[in-house]
Amino acid sequence: xxxxxxxxxxxxxxxxxxxxxxxxxxxxxxxxxxxxxxxxxxxxxxxxxxxxxxxxxxxxxxxxxxxxxxxxxxxxxxxxxxxxxxxxxxxxxxxxxxxxxxxxxxxxxxxxxxxxxxxxxxxxxxxxxxxxxxxxxxxxxxxxxxxxxxxxxxxxxxxxxxxxxxxxxxxxxxxxxxxxxxxxxxxxxxxxxxxxxxxxxxxxxxxxxxxxxxxxxxxxxxxxxxxxxxxxxxxxxxxxxxxxxxxxxxxxxxxxxxxxxxxxxxxxxxxxxxxxxxxxxxxxxxxxxxxxxxx
Numbered sequence: 001x002x003x004x005x006x007x008x009x010x011x012x013x014x015x016x017x018x019x020x021x022x023x024x025x026x027x028x029x030x031x032x033x034x035x036x037x038x039x040x041x042x043x044x045x046x047x048x049x050x051x052x053x054x055x056x057x058x059x060x061x062x063x064x065x066x067x068x069x070x071x072x073x074x075x076x077x078x079x080x081x082x083x084x085x086x087x088x089x090x091x092x093x094x095x096x097x098x099x100x101x102x103x104x105x106x107x108x109x110x111x112x113x114x115x116x117x118x119x120x121x122x123x124x125x126x127x128x129x130x131x132x133x134x135x136x137x138x139x140x141x142x143x144x145x146x147x148x149x150x151x152x153x154x155x156x157x158x159x160x161x162x163x164x165x166x167x168x169x170x171x172x173x174x175x176x177x178x179x180x181x182x183x184x185x186x187x188x189x190x191x192x193x194x195x196x197x198x199x200x201x202x203x204x205x206x207x208x209x210x211x212x213x214x215x216x217x218x219x220x221x222x223x224x225x226x227x228x229x230x231x232x233x234x235x236x237x238x239x240x241x242x243x244x245x246x247x248x249x250x251x252x253x254x255x256x257x258x259x260x261x262x263x264x265x266x267x268x269x270x271x272x273x274x275x276x277x278x279x280x281x282x283x284x285x286x287x288x289x290x291x292x293x294x295x
Contacts, residue, residue: 021061028057028075033217035082040212040220041265048086055079070106074114077102081121089132096125112155116163119148123167135174142171158198159218165194166222169229181236188233189245192252195226206252212259227256231275238282247286250279 031054038047058076080099084092103118122145130138145167154160168191175184199206204215212223230253237246253275261272 024057024061025072025075028054028061028079031057032075032079032082036217036220037263039085040223040260040263040268042267043265044086048083051079051083051086055083070109073102074106074117077106077117077121081117081124084124084128089128092128093125096121096128100125112153115152116149116154116156116160119145119152120163120166122148123163123170126167127170130170130174130177135177139171139174139178142167142174146171158201159216161194161198161201162218162222165191165198166225167191168194169225172229173232176232185233185236188229188236189249191229192226192233192249195222196252206255206259210259210262212256213263215259223256223260227253227260227271227275230256234279234282238285243282243286246282247279250275250282254279 031050035047035050035054038044038050055076058072058079061072062076077099080095080102084095084099087095100118100121103114103121106114107118122141126138126141126145129135129141146164149160149164149167152160168187172184172187172191175187196206199215199219202216202219204219205211212220215223230249233249234246234253237243237249254272257268257272257275260268
């Protein structure tokens, strides 16, 4: 029996589909951005809600096409990784595995753009392992992640360096948990140097007011870990009597925590006040050349 070929969709139908996709893209970008903003303000519940909506919209975008565009697949991978932080450990691992799979496929086609985000997911896997009590596994994975960052191609070298810095922050933190103080502090200091250099490469002045609000998203996402690492470094160096090193770390701790405080979260504003008070005491002990920092 002869079967008539289906007629191609009319122009109006194609226009409606494009309009729908554009609307979904705008909504997905809005909710993912709001999830990041809420997280940086310390609003965990609000961040989780926006993150869940962004993930649902990302899945809808990818399901709406037989072969999703790379930007839609990348959006889904990012939404999966972001939402993992608001999920229980088994669910988080499943989300991260799915995210890593999408990024791996994208990186095969365009490693310069997608290899760094793929490695970023592995850092998050290590954090999930540490949160589940497997600190030794987290340390092993973070060491491998650091080696991967060093070999990774990158369209944006600053993005790679920020990811590497964040991995070293967490490796340092995990080493400190195991009692490896010297190694943990060395990793933390190395991460701080990398993050400072990446910000400088981007032309971001972390000393200015409101700097974090206009920084690239990957730098915003790293800011809480960056501030926490600087606080650990200033505390440990001060405890060991290395006040010059403590003062340098304190400068970063005040600048980055100040950037977080400027975004409006009460938790971060309170933390910034406490960090500044501790930094003032360290700068006073460090000597004359640090007094202008405290002024």
